[in-house]
Amino acid sequence: MTDENQRVDASRTPLATPGPPGAAPAAPGRARRLAAPVLTLAVAASALGYVAAVDPYEPGHYPVCPLFRLTGILCPGCGGLRSAHAFAHGDLITALGANAMAVIGYFVFAGFMIVWLIRAYRGGPTPRLALAPLYWWGIGAMALIFAVVRNLPFGSALAP
Secondary structure (H helix, E strand, C coil): CCHHHHHHHHHHCCCCCCCCCCCCCCCCCHHHHHHHHHHHHHHHHHHHHHHHHCCCCCCCCCCCCHHHHHHCCCCCCCCHHHHHHHHHCCCHHHHHHHCHHHHHHHHHHHHHHHHHHHHHHHCCCCCCCCCCHHHHHHHHHHHHHHHHHHCCHHHHHHCC
């Protein structure tokens, strides 16, 4: 083998792994596997804690929805901060009244975090929200229907 071929072949060889030759690389420790979901949960809990502490019903703390300010139309996210505030205080009825779709999102997030923490603890794969495109279109259609209905007179119960 020429010197040039040895250099090319050397670039294809995997990096040396600790342990006996031919052994599979060691799996990351439990603490390292739990780092990402625990950090994600800490950031989400901090954000929810901030919204719980700073009342969105008092003007001047949070910006107004630009779509609502410009058009007077409630978007699917309008009332989300008020919903999070009520949810953080344990008032599920008020949270649903402020933004029912956001409350569904809180429970979906909680379920995802539980699955992620359990899988990370056990050493399993990270869960993914890998839905077929038809489901994503369905979720978008539901958000659009929610936005339209909450802006109509008969859907005023869905308005914040």
